[in-house]
Amino acid sequence: MERLKVAVLGAGGLVAQRLQQRLANHPWFELAAVAGSPRFHERALRDVPWVLEEPRPELPDLTVGDVTDASTVADLASEGVVLAFSSLPRAQAAELEPLWVNGGISVFSNASAFRGVEGVPLVIPEVNPAALESEGAPLTHACATNCTLLPLILPLAALHEEYGLETYTMRSEQGLSGGGHAYMQSALQAGTVDPNIPGEAEKTEAEFSHILQWQGPATLECNRVMRADGHLVVVEAKFGRTMDAKGVHKTLESWAEHHALPDLPSAPVKPLSVVETIEATTHLFADGESFPLNPDPSESLAAGMAVVVGNIRCPDSTTVQFEAYSHNTLRGAAGGVIFLAELAHWKGLLSTKPVHP
Numbered sequence: 001m002e003r004l005k006v007a008v009l010g011a012g013g014l015v016a017q018r019l020q021q022r023l024a025n026h027p028w029f030e031l032a033a034v035a036g037s038p039r040f041h042e043r044a045l046r047d048v049p050w051v052l053e054e055p056r057p058e059l060p061d062l063t064v065g066d067v068t069d070a071s072t073v074a075d076l077a078s079e080g081v082v083l084a085f086s087s088l089p090r091a092q093a094a095e096l097e098p099l100w101v102n103g104g105i106s107v108f109s110n111a112s113a114f115r116g117v118e119g120v121p122l123v124i125p126e127v128n129p130a131a132l133e134s135e136g137a138p139l140t141h142a143c144a145t146n147c148t149l150l151p152l153i154l155p156l157a158a159l160h161e162e163y164g165l166e167t168y169t170m171r172s173e174q175g176l177s178g179g180g181h182a183y184m185q186s187a188l189q190a191g192t193v194d195p196n197i198p199g200e201a202e203k204t205e206a207e208f209s210h211i212l213q214w215q216g217p218a219t220l221e222c223n224r225v226m227r228a229d230g231h232l233v234v235v236e237a238k239f240g241r242t243m244d245a246k247g248v249h250k251t252l253e254s255w256a257e258h259h260a261l262p263d264l265p266s267a268p269v270k271p272l273s274v275v276e277t278i279e280a281t282t283h284l285f286a287d288g289e290s291f292p293l294n295p296d297p298s299e300s301l302a303a304g305m306a307v308v309v310g311n312i313r314c315p316d317s318t319t320v321q322f323e324a325y326s327h328n329t330l331r332g333a334a335g336g337v338i339f340l341a342e343l344a345h346w347k348g349l350l351s352t353k354p355v356h357p
């Protein structure tokens with residue numbers, strides 16, 4: 001299959017480089033351009049400081065373009081670039097993603113600016129894949145969700161199908177990389193972090209309701225913790241039908257089996273992995289075939305794409321408590337948005353030629 005030419009919006013950020021890393025050897029998408037903020041304009045991509053822990057993979061010889069420049073978009077479209085992955089901050093995404101879409105290059109975004117906006121599907125491949133088709137083809141703009149939502153919604157989507165969700169509470173412990181590279185560096189240097197994450201609980205609750213098409217009472221509290229990567233959520237949920245821990249375990253396993261998308265390069269082997277107790281280091285790269293310890297995300301596209309569920313308890317016959325965990329810059333950001341574009345391409349929703357609205 002001929003690979004689609006894609007661009008990454010953002011050059012030196014954590015998500016921008018996760019995107020570049022995952023596109024280095026992608027079987028369906030070819031990294032053909034990187035466009036960013038003025039800090040790296042005209043710089044060779046190989047000279048942009050590499051901020052991820054894993055070694056920089058071999059990347060094409062590119063020069064960083066200007067993400068704000070309509071003529072850059074026009075040139076790339078005429079060179080056959082059809083898709084851009086956006087890792088822009090919210091305000092810049094609000095202004096610049098339409099510039100790329102209007103220039104003929106479809107945008108799949110990790111930014112929050114267009115989440116929940118009509119005409120821009122907000123989709124998790126295993127949970128609401130049909131929503132990708134709501135706008136017909138070609139699909140010119142789509143969003144992946146907030147990173148904290150993933151460990152919350154995958155298990156609750158599975159349990160909702162079986163038992164009927166009535167209410168839930170969630171408390172998160174979120175890794176530093178969720179705040180971006182500069183934030184993570186300053187927290188690591190200071191050795192301490194402010195646990196507050198303004199707006200995160202509201203965003204997570206709204207996206208949960210949107211994706212699951214569910215309305216009900218919910219209480220969410222989001223906290224930052226001193227861990228580089230990985231978001232953990234502690235959940236209690238009440239359901240309309242009776243349950244026990246064994247049934248919950250079985251429901252999660254069976255949902256994972258039926259909602260896996262094995263045809264897609266970034267699909268985790270099983271989207272949910274059920275364990276007795278979650279270990280933050282051991283379980284970070286689930287399910288690149290269970291729990292590889294130090295995989296190379298440029299080679300192993302499935303690693304870090306699953307949600308791990310543990311500590312399952314049923315304090316009464318309609319309530320479950322559990323913890324769930326996932327990698328925020330892989331499943332929760334770059335991996336998730338590329339996975340979404342794979343799904344769109346697999347469904348025939350992506351144009352293989354620039355689309356001029």
Ligand SMILES: NC(=O)c1ccc[n+]([C@@H]2O[C@H](COP(=O)([O-])OP(=O)(O)OC[C@H]3O[C@@H](n4cnc5c(N)ncnc54)[C@H](OP(=O)(O)O)[C@@H]3O)[C@@H](O)[C@H]2O)c1
Pocket residue numbers: 009010011012013014015016035036037038039040067087088089090092110111112145146147177178179180181182183328329332333
């Ligand atoms: N970190 C996560 O776990 C996570 C998860 C889900 C979603 N997200 C979202 O992904 C986006 C990037 O997050 P991050 O963690 O990569 O943050 P980051 O490490 O702080 O990087 C910020 C990115 O924003 C770009 N940028 C900054 N100022 C800009 C400007 N004036 N014009 C254009 N681009 C500008 C930078 O581009 P240059 O490198 O070209 O300067 C850089 O790539 C945010 O919208 C964030 O909410 C992050």
